[in-house]
Amino acid sequence: MKYFDLHCDTATECFERHLELYRNNLQLSIERGLDFEEWVQVYAIWMNDNLRGEAAYKHFCKVYNYLILELQKNESLVRLCTSGREINEALEKGKRVALLAVEGSAALGGKLEHIEDLYNKGIRFMTLTWNGRSEVADGCMQESAGGLTDFGKAVVSEMNRLGMIIDVSHLAEKGFWDVVSHSDKPFIATHSNSKKICDHPRNLSDEAFKTIVERKGLVGMNFYPTFINGTTEASIKELLPHISHFLELGGENVIALGSDFDGATMPMDLPNIEKVECFYNELVKNYGKIISDKICFKNALNFTNILNN
């Protein structure tokens, strides 16, 4: 199968536990993904909510430097890409692709000029918040959450200008609609499911999902049981109602995958990247090959063609 994953936290886990990207005991490693026919992996650098201001930016830089060294060690296998053209070239040469993201724009340390710095470092996706409040906006677990701050609106404009993709996963509802009003570029939710199927603040309402469809964005399906069925355990089959519902809302060209490997516990039958193929087979059984290939790879690949440098 061809696999495009919009979100994992493996970079942060490797950094914190001094592990290698190639071989480790985490949910995702390069070694265990080599059998995919084609593989594009977005590696997110996660910003915990206790990091703000300059400390947040410094932490970002530390994890970033670690990740770059790990990717350099694997450059014969994996190519770090920053544009649609580079992604296509790398895949044609039989390389796997790594893309870089930041989960939490607290990484900016409250400074607008850091966006260009992150962009120049190769970051192409940025989740505006994690769960709590930041200089930019409130996350979905923040009590009486507000929308984008004035700084947050400036961040959205600057990301639009540079061509850095806005990720609305984790953002509170008010912030979501502020992005809808302030962003003139397509935006995505890298790892969020359907609120209609599982009523959790991290999941997307039907209105939000339909807006992402209209804006020609992407929504990555998250494997975390809490967002699948609201409990601590799930099977991969239980993700299908989310997908069926999003398909009914017109999501055929928008649904993608955002595993959340190494950022969450996983379903018992999808404990790590090696089992993604079983999930794909389940999708093919239910939706046929054309739609399954779109969900697992093509939709995200088509979207990343808007990345240029």
Ligand SMILES: [Zn+2]
């Ligand atoms: Zn997350």
